[in-house]
Amino acid sequence: MGLQYLFVINKAGSLIFDRRLSENAPQLSPNDCLHLASTFHGMQLLVQQLSPEPSDHGFGIVTLETESYVLQAYRPETGVQFFVTADLKTENLAAFLRDVYVIYADYVMKNPFYELDMPIKVDRWEAHLKRLVDKYNNRVNV
Amino acid sequence: MAVYCFYLFDRTGTCLCYYEWNRSRSLQDASDDQKNMFGMLFALRNFSVKLSPDPAKGVPTFFVTDVYALHYFETPTGLRFVLITSHDCGSVDVTRHLTDIYAEVYVEYAIKNPLYVKGSKIDYELFLSKLDSYVRSLPCF
Amino acid sequence: MSRPSLQTVGEAAFARCDRVSAELLALTYGTFVRQLLLDYEKVADVNAQLDAVGCNIGVRLVEDFLAKSKIAACNSFAHTADVIAKVAFKMFLGVTANVTSWSADRNTFSLLFDDNPLAEFTELPEQCPDLWYSNVLCGVIRGALEMLNMKVGCTFVRCKLRGHDTNEIRVSLHELLAEQPPQADD
Incomplete structure (x- = not known):
């Protein structure tokens, strides 16, 4: 049980961060990740357009389920998007993504040397993220 | 809880059936909407399978947005059954109903109808009324 | 819980199906073949028509x-062969077939079956020694697999009506058709 893959996409739809979080997750090449991120971004726009009911927030997919994994997505108002895949029946994914957003706001956005919308290469972000992932996986496995 | 609409596509992207029960946003252009829906489903399916630890089980069963839920079932012959409901109905149980629609409505009233040309729009009263009554009988309707 | 064998799946599916009289099926099919022989004088044409009709079915x-x-x-062509023999044959003909004689490249196999409900009361006359009476079955297999993105060749090689000891259909995979992306309208 647990988290599999995390992606962070900027508001233009480009991949700025991806991380394989488990041995269960598929092996994806850097090109695969770039392609998945831009597909996801385009798909979210289409999903909103196809809505049969008017929407206040204009969000796109929040949760996606398949026979082998679930995907949870989160998009704050600024337009950056986070999505994570996890084993079926993993709980609290929405809370996990909000916690990821908090770390992003602290160690990426508040880092004066991070260039906006560029790929994230910040050690403190990675360290805090790893701690958060371990905490979630342990909580799930306990 | 509500069911909004239903789409059935074949593997070439032809919309064999579109049925609506409740939909506040009226369609400007039905054929555009259907093309966009098929395109989105095609992209979604490939995206979903790529991310799956087991590609054989990577096909999406449903997704939920803030407003609606889309349930998806595809057959090995390339037929895609789609049911759009309100977002509180999002569950794999509703996707299972799509397999029943395949077996009990499509196979019985379209495939076994010798006058129906495969790959064309299904315009038969009997098929549409069976589809309608089946969906109306669902708990999420 | 172990997965049920294909045999069990086939029997369960057969039990769920509606039944039709075997006599009615044999007589209807027989009349149909007779009519084709009257319409198309050449036996080769009749074989081709039976295949085409089978494909539509x-x-x-x-x-x-x-x-x-x-x-x-199915995750492999071998699995497909087993499903056809143990589940499909059982469901639609009430008989199970055996999968044998795999080619070295694993792309060709034979389906062997003894009973054939289409030909239960039939005896071929001397005038049509080249007729494959149940050729509709080859068309059905070919049409069904085409819908599953497999292009196959499917022919009878032995038929009890022709004096052989059993019925044998040879199935050969020609190509796997790829899924086409939707056409862009630009």
């Missing part, structure tokens, strides 16, 4: 098969 029958048997997609 197969493209529809495959949906009924998938819906009623609830079999998931």
